[in-house]
Amino acid sequence: MYMKHLDFFKEGIRNIRTTGTITRSSRFLCREMIRPVNFEKAKIIVELGAGDGVITRHILDRMSADAKLISFEVNDKFCEILRNINDPRLVVVEDSAEHISSQLEEHGFDHADYIVSALPFLSLPKELGTDILRKSAAALRPGGVFTQMQYSLLLKHLYESIFDKVTLRFVPLNVPPAFVFICENTTSKS
Ligand SMILES: C[S@@+](CC[C@H](N)C(=O)[O-])C[C@H]1O[C@@H](n2cnc3c(N)ncnc32)[C@H](O)[C@@H]1O
Structure with missing residues (x-):
């Protein structure tokens, strides 16, 4: 079950910076966020900023039986809802995304095949955002893809400075309309 719209709104207002x-996210944005994922091949998918699980559920619906989804979320109310998604393939990590490598290691993995991020980089401290992006690039296997939603193009240069290739999609059917950055690693960053 999702949080009620009004409760999500209140949680957003209460913690607007994080x-x-x-x-x-709308279902149109969720679909665009996971479009780059090859679900037949993906074994380890990491989600950053899972909220109450709207993208999480889209991923689980398409993921193969032997794959794992490791979803990071710092808000305890959202984590409680995520833990109620009764799926043995989902690992809910109540920790900040900059600990991606140590958390992957703790769960027995040395890399992610795909990273799907809804983190609000424009409202997080700049150094924290840059640190998370660098660590995500390092945690991604060569050939892996990092997708990021954003409501503006302001951070395009930052993604381009960290990933080898960045392409863009626009999703008008979301409140507010959103962009999805598709960032690829062609070489190892670790
Ligand atoms: C824009 S909301 C996205 C929620 C949901 N994935 C969606 O698409 O509707 C961003 C989420 O990132 C979480 N978040 C913020 N900073 C974080 C961090 N450093 N590590 C993990 N999650 C974080 C927030 O608590 C929030 O739930």
């Missing part, structure tokens, strides 16, 4: 929004 949540970065007052509405969860």
